[in-house]
Amino acid sequence: MTNAGTATSGTQRLPAAERREQLLQVALEMFAAKGYHDTSMNDVAEAAGVTKPVLYQHFASKKALYNELVDEIGARLERIIFEAAASAEGPRQQVEAGFRAYFGWAVAQGAAFRVLFSDRNRTDRELAQAVVRVESVVADRVATLIDIPGLSDDERHVLAFGVVGIAESTSRHWLELGLGQGTDADAFADRVARLAWSGLRGITP
Secondary structure (H helix, E strand, O other): OOOOOHHHOOOOOOOOHHHHHHHHHHHHHHHHHOOOOOOHHHHHHHOOOOOOOHHHOOOOHHHHHHHHHHHHHHHHHHHHHHHHHHHHOHHHHHHHHHHHHHHHHHOOOOOHHHHHHHHHHHHOOOOHHHHHHHHHHHHHHOOOOOOOOOOOOHHHHHHHHHHHHHHHHHHHHHHHOOOOOOOOHHHHHHHHHHHHHHHHOOOOO
């Protein structure tokens, strides 16, 4: 994706798919830096080096732009969790690998995480619905990793939301403290993954 600071000039033609991807990346960086409410379509167009009509050719409104961006972020996050869990052996390893993947994504992709879980966005009913879609997709994936005999599908799904909540809240506080990436983040992710697994292991039908 094209970085907002080096956005392709509006005078240069890009294939429609590349232009759309560029606009989504610029919007991600703008929403992460300024927030959804304080970012205008004009801001996005200017940062991307295009005119507003070009931007509106791809997205009918700022909310449409936000919704597509959130859906794309969610699809990537789900894929990351699935790929991590698929390479692990056994229920415990799958849950822990999925958790580490989530935490690692949040730390490495801080801008995407902020766009999804901004407190201000959560207070906006329409914006919050987009985030709920992502949480549901991720919880659906996590639910498939919870292998506790005797639990119904609905119960596994509810527990999955609890695991996602742990991942989200710990990731948010890690980022707020500015603790960064690297081995410290990996080690902490492992600790919280063990916390999540220990909690699941304590559940009896």
